[in-house]
Amino acid sequence: MLRTHRLLTALGAAVAALAAPLAHAEWTLNMTTGVTSMSGEIFSLHMKMFWWCVAIAVFVFGWMIVSIVKFQKSKGAVADTAMLHSTKAEIIWTIIPVLILVVLAVPAAKTLIKLEDSRGSTLSVKVTGYQWKWQYDYLDQGVSYFSTLSRDSNAARQLQSGIDPTTVNEYLRDVDYPLVVPTGAKVRLLLTSADVIHAWWVPELAIKKDAIPGFVNELWFQVDADKPGIYRGQCVELCGRDHGFMPVVVEAKSPEDYKAWLAERQAAAKPAAIAANTP
Amino acid sequence: MANSHTAHDAHDDHHGAPQGFMQRWVLTTNHKDIGTLYLVFAGIMFFIGGAMAMVIRAELFQPGLQFVDPQFFNSMTTMHALVMIFGGMMPAWVGLANWMIPLQIGAADMALPRMNNFSFWLMPFAFILLMSTFFTGSGAPAGGWTLYPPLVLQGGDSFPMAMFAVHMMGASSIMGAINVIVTLMNMRAPGMTLLRMPLFCWTWLITAYLLILVMPVLAGAVTMLITDHFFGTSFFSAAGGGDPVMYQHIFWFFGHPEVYILILPAFGVVSEILPTFSRKPLFGYESMVYATASIGFLSFIVWAHHMFTVGMPLAGQLFFMLTTMLIAVPTGVKVFNWSATMWKGSLSFEPPMLFAISFLFLFTIGGFSGLMLAIAPADFQYHDTYFVVAHFHYVLVPGSLFAIIGGVYYWLPKWSGHMYNMTLAKWHFWLSAIFVNVLFFPQHFLGLAGMPRRIPDYAVQFADWNMVSSVGAFGFGVSQLIFPYLIWSCVRGGEKATAHVWEGSHGLEWEVPSPAPYHSWTEAPGLELIERGAAH
Numbered sequence: 001m002l003r004t005h006r007l008l009t010a011l012g013a014a015v016a017a018l019a020a021p022l023a024h025a026e027w028t029l030n031m032t033t034g035v036t037s038m039s040g041e042i043f044s045l046h047m048k049m050f051w052w053c054v055a056i057a058v059f060v061f062g063w064m065i066v067s068i069v070k071f072q073k074s075k076g077a078v079a080d081t082a083m084l085h086s087t088k089a090e091i092i093w094t095i096i097p098v099l100i101l102v103v104l105a106v107p108a109a110k111t112l113i114k115l116e117d118s119r120g121s122t123l124s125v126k127v128t129g130y131q132w133k134w135q136y137d138y139l140d141q142g143v144s145y146f147s148t149l150s151r152d153s154n155a156a157r158q159l160q161s162g163i164d165p166t167t168v169n170e171y172l173r174d175v176d177y178p179l180v181v182p183t184g185a186k187v188r189l190l191l192t193s194a195d196v197i198h199a200w201w202v203p204e205l206a207i208k209k210d211a212i213p214g215f216v217n218e219l220w221f222q223v224d225a226d227k228p229g230i231y232r233g234q235c236v237e238l239c240g241r242d243h244g245f246m247p248v249v250v251e252a253k254s255p256e257d258y259k260a261w262l263a264e265r266q267a268a269a270k271p272a273a274i275a276a277n278t279p
Numbered sequence: 280m281a282n283s284h285t286a287h288d289a290h291d292d293h294h295g296a297p298q299g300f301m302q303r304w305v306l307t308t309n310h311k312d313i314g315t316l317y318l319v320f321a322g323i324m325f326f327i328g329g330a331m332a333m334v335i336r337a338e339l340f341q342p343g344l345q346f347v348d349p350q351f352f353n354s355m356t357t358m359h360a361l362v363m364i365f366g367g368m369m370p371a372w373v374g375l376a377n378w379m380i381p382l383q384i385g386a387a388d389m390a391l392p393r394m395n396n397f398s399f400w401l402m403p404f405a406f407i408l409l410m411s412t413f414f415t416g417s418g419a420p421a422g423g424w425t426l427y428p429p430l431v432l433q434g435g436d437s438f439p440m441a442m443f444a445v446h447m448m449g450a451s452s453i454m455g456a457i458n459v460i461v462t463l464m465n466m467r468a469p470g471m472t473l474l475r476m477p478l479f480c481w482t483w484l485i486t487a488y489l490l491i492l493v494m495p496v497l498a499g500a501v502t503m504l505i506t507d508h509f510f511g512t513s514f515f516s517a518a519g520g521g522d523p524v525m526y527q528h529i530f531w532f533f534g535h536p537e538v539y540i541l542i543l544p545a546f547g548v549v550s551e552i553l554p555t556f557s558r559k560p561l562f563g564y565e566s567m568v569y570a571t572a573s574i575g576f577l578s579f580i581v582w583a584h585h586m587f588t589v590g591m592p593l594a595g596q597l598f599f600m601l602t603t604m605l606i607a608v609p610t611g612v613k614v615f616n617w618s619a620t621m622w623k624g625s626l627s628f629e630p631p632m633l634f635a636i637s638f639l640f641l642f643t644i645g646g647f648s649g650l651m652l653a654i655a656p657a658d659f660q661y662h663d664t665y666f667v668v669a670h671f672h673y674v675l676v677p678g679s680l681f682a683i684i685g686g687v688y689y690w691l692p693k694w695s696g697h698m699y700n701m702t703l704a705k706w707h708f709w710l711s712a713i714f715v716n717v718l719f720f721p722q723h724f725l726g727l728a729g730m731p732r733r734i735p736d737y738a739v740q741f742a743d744w745n746m747v748s749s750v751g752a753f754g755f756g757v758s759q760l761i762f763p764y765l766i767w768s769c770v771r772g773g774e775k776a777t778a779h780v781w782e783g784s785h786g787l788e789w790e791v792p793s794p795a796p797y798h799s800w801t802e803a804p805g806l807e808l809i810e811r812g813a814a815h
Contacts, residue, residue, distance in 0.1 A: 027743050028728035031660055038656075046657045053647040060614060064639060067621035071557075079559040080623040090566050093615045094608060101604045104654070109597055111656040116593045157344060157736055165342040166739050172342075173738045196430040197523060199588060199663060203729040208659045210589050212524060213429060214517020217590035232738075236663040236731040238423045240430060241350045244734030 032203050035227040035252070039206035041111050048107070052100060115207070118220040121188035123181065129191070129198030129211035129235070132242035136179050139190075143265045149245050150174040157245060173232040178249035182258035184225035191217040199237035202250050210237055223252040296797045305400075308392035310377045311694075311795065316399050317374030318687070322763060324366030324406065325680075329756055331359040336718075336752035339745050344736050352735035353421035354413070360424030361441075364541065365448045366406050368675070371683045372544045373398075373455045376483050379690065380459065382788035382795060383477045385468030385804040390461040391454075398454035405447035412437035423733065425534065426501070428515040428526050432508050439509075442501050449494045449501075456490035459483055468787075468803040474568070475809060477786050478561065481568050482547030485575045489536045489543075492579075497533040500526060524589050531582035539578045541675060543571060545642075545682030546613060549635045551786070552689050553617055556632035557624030558783035563616040570609035570616075577606050587658045596655045603653035607646070614643055629781070630704035634685030637677060637712045645673030648723065663733075666726025672719045677712070684711075684762065691766065692780045696794030697773035699765050707765065710758035717751030786812040 033043045071077040126137040133148040149157075153172050156163035165171040181187045191200055193211040201208035205221040223231075233248040253261060296312070297303045307313060334355050338346050347355070377395065381388055389395050412419040417435025420426075426445075431438065463484050467476070476484075503514040504526070513519020515526045546567075554561045561567065583591060583599040591599075617639055626632070648670040652661055661667060684707075692698050721744035726732075730741045737745065776793040790808050791799045 027724075028740065029724050031727040032729070042656050042660060045654060046651070046660065049651045049654055049657065053650065057643070057647065060618060060643060061640060063618045064621065064636070067618065067624070068626065068636065071621065071624050071626050073558070073625040073627045077625045079557065079625040081559055083562065083619075083623055084560055085563040085566065086619075089615075089619070090563055090612065094612060097608050097611045101607060105601060105604060108600065108654045108656060112596060112600070113593065115656055115659070116596075159344045159348055161343070163343075165736075166742075171739050172736065196433070197427060201663075201731075203660065206660055208588050208662055212517075212589065215522070215524070215590070233729065234731060234734075238353070238427075238430065238733045240433065241348075241353065241421075243353070244349060244731075244736050 034204045034206045035223050035229070035231065036205050036207075036221045037224065038111070038115055038221070039204065041114075042206045045108060045111055049104065052104060056100075118186075118188050118218050121186040121220055123185055124188045124190060125179065125181075126190045126192070127179075127200055127211065129193040129195075129200070129239070129246075131195050131240050132235070132246040134179075134198075134200070134246065134248065135194075136177075138262070138265075141262065141266065142269055143262065144269075145177050145265075147175045147177050147179065147249070149247060150176060153247075154245070170232065172245065173234065173247050173249070175247050175249045178230065178251040180251045180253060180258060180261050181223065182255045183223045183228050183252045184255065186220055186222045188218060188220045191219065196239050197237050198235050198239045198246070200233075200248055201236045202231050202233035202248055204231040205233075205250065208236060228252045228254050228257075306396070308388070308396050309797065310381050310389045310392070310395065311797065313389075313392075313395050313399050314374045314376075314378030315694075317370045317377060317402075320399075320402055321367050321371035321374060321683075322766075324362050324370065326759075326763075327410075328359050328362035328367055329759065331355045331362065332752060333756050335359065336749040338735055339737070340749040341746065342737055342739050342742050347735070349735045350418060350421055353423075353733065354419040356733050357420045357422060357424055358409075361409065361420070362406070363675075364424065364537075365445075366402070368541045368679055368683075369448075369452060370402055372483075372486070372541070373452075375479075375544065375548070375683070375686055375690075376455075376459055378694065379788060380462055380480055380483065381466070382693075382791065382799060383480055383786055384463065384466060384471050385787050385800045385809065386462060386466035387798065387801050389458050390466050391458045394454050395458055398451045398458070401447050401451040401454075405444045405451065408440055408447070409444035412440050415440070425527075425530055426504065427530075428504060428507065428523050431504060439505065442505050445501050446498060449498045452490050453494045456487040456494070459487040460491070463487075468800070468809060470806040470809045471787075474565065475812075477547075477812075478550035478564070478567055478571075479544065479547035482543045482550075482571050485571050486540050486543045489540050489575055489578065493533040493536045493540075496529060497537075500529040500533065503529075524586070527586050527589060528583065531585045532579070534585065535582040536575075536578040538671070538674070539574060541679045542642075543574070545638070545679045546571060548682045548686040548689070549617065549638050552631045552635040552685055553620045555689070555781050555783045555785065556629060556635075557621050557626050559620060559624040560785075561616070562619035562622075563612075566612055567616055570612040573609040574606060577602060577609070581606065584653060584655075584658070587655050588662050600653055600655040604650065607650050607653075610646055614639065614646075625783075627782075629688075630701060630708055631685045631689035633705065633708040633712075634681045634688065637708070638681045638685065641673055641677030641681070641712075641715070645670055645678055648673065661726060663731055664726035665722040665730045665732055668732045669719050669722035669726060672722070676719065677715050681711070687766070689781075690788070691769055692776035693788060693791075693793050693795055695770045695773075696776055697769050698776050698780075699769035699773060703761060703765055707758060707761040710761070711755060714751050714754035714758055718748055718755050719751070721745075721748045721751075 031043055031046055033040055124139045126139055128135040133146050135146050137144040152168045153174055156165050156168045191209055191211040193213040198211040200211055207219050207221050209217045209219045229252055231250045235246040338352055415436035417437050420434050420437050420441045422431040463480055506512040507514055513521040515521045515523050550561055581603045584603045652658055725741055725744045730737055778792050779789045787804055
């Protein structure tokens, strides 16, 4: 049993080592399908839009290309100057796009309504944006900490640092303390900011919202129970000099691991709180 | 007009352009000279804004910071947008309007020539002020061209200077718009009814109304920023009972019509060029007019699609999603009408036509990504990523800019009296059309992969497409140097242009000699000329 485990670990390390250089050269073309109940739905909405656009493009561009090829003056084409307008054609090409839009709007509205329904969450975390870091505050759990760009990335990102970014682990997408959440649970984030507007986004969670000073915004996500892992994003609202250097990292742990992590953080927080309260 | 004045005016008509530089260019009230000034100014701004784009793409060529500090990078993206939108696009369209509207409607000049002069001469001062912010201690504005508070208030000394520059540009735009509306409403030659006007005049009329309605809104937003910063108000500060999101609502109430201000005249130019080189009247003239008016109207009720992530109520998101999708309908009507204009035509591919055709294809691609961005749930993934950057650059560069270039190639022989080097102009076209796609198409992929916009450095998984995009940018930038050279050599000399210039040209501007005399249509064109021009 132990041996198989070791073997698997070694295999995993080998695969990771092979994948690392590939990760630097991925010619990614499309959006991620994500790891939450909503991200797959948003992805399929995106693809549905894309294929409709492709279909319309084939028709319109095809029409234009045929005109360009077929009706050239150098090939002796004579213009039909009597062709001024056609009410019938104009009605058709007004009605058909309207119908296509209805077909697209219905599923989009359904998804939107689901996305805005944050009822029934089991964990609430207050997220505060600062220039240039995030603060995560586990409400009623006594756990609160800052999350800033990792030291390695920070050293490499200095102007003419001489450090090759490809040698840095998760360059610009790694933090000291990530947001830790349990998988399978509906997590609600309450977003705000202490200075300027920031925006919190992790592509795999398919949710993005602004953190606005003086106001609280709400968002939720539910990482699939079978998809623990580390998911990375960054601030997406221009927030000053180091806007490009405040990553968002979410670590989704299984409920048991999450409980263990939380207990550890709470234990670590207690002596500090006692020390702070002692005169 | 009194008889004595008529005689005096008739005498004036025999004058050519004034001789002295001051008299000719600084004090001018002639619509052609002012049009030229606007176009030259816009050209200079395009190259300044383009140089900033080169800095941006050079820094983004590879991950890591190689050339500039992040703060300077933010200044580059901010100033690139301000310079291109307010210094390049808008003055270029006003310049074309100045040159062409009086010629196209049979008017002797713009209705308000002195205001015309003033509205141009505000622009260089506005931009000297804006550019001088580079020399302040805080550097040039770096909070994005949208000037969102509270970030914009951290701009230090550059903040009041940029605000005042925006006010000056706004005043100039409002005056330009008043001039266009008054000219089109009052100066049309007898018989030039509204529905006989060329489409360029129609799109500009609607654009001018958009300008008049929204530029004061921008001025209001900017003024509130100024009072928040200097006079203790808190319109946009929650600490004093205000709301930073309210600024975004006000800004985009200006900002969305603004993007149509940049594209509607382009629709007009394309609607002029396509019939000429298809040797066939524009298909569905009236529906084009109505489609343009519908787009103008819709532009006022879609603004919040720029801010789906600010935390709007569900009903608001649904409303703005649906109205935004609706814009696809009149835009579709336009694209179909253009396609039908080429259908059963007799096409030839001179440089203006090449730019107009590539406009059709590439603007439509920008329209598709716009439709995708309208879908609010999907927009949560696209918002503030390079997907948006790709979208609006497709609409503005191979959209508006290609229409401006096409318009210049279309009317340049009329302005200069000479034909230009067609082979070189076709080189300009092919290089631009290829590189613009190398530059902007990969940005769709970057955005979908998760790269945010306005960042000076990026995670290594974005390296490949960024390098491709930068190569495209350098190619596109260098190719544009052909353009001023061609214009310069065309103005200096070349094969004499005929009055009609193009075989299929139609409209009043082609009934005056080439080059267009300093004073044209001092006598209104006859009804026969107008009817011949309005071949729809």
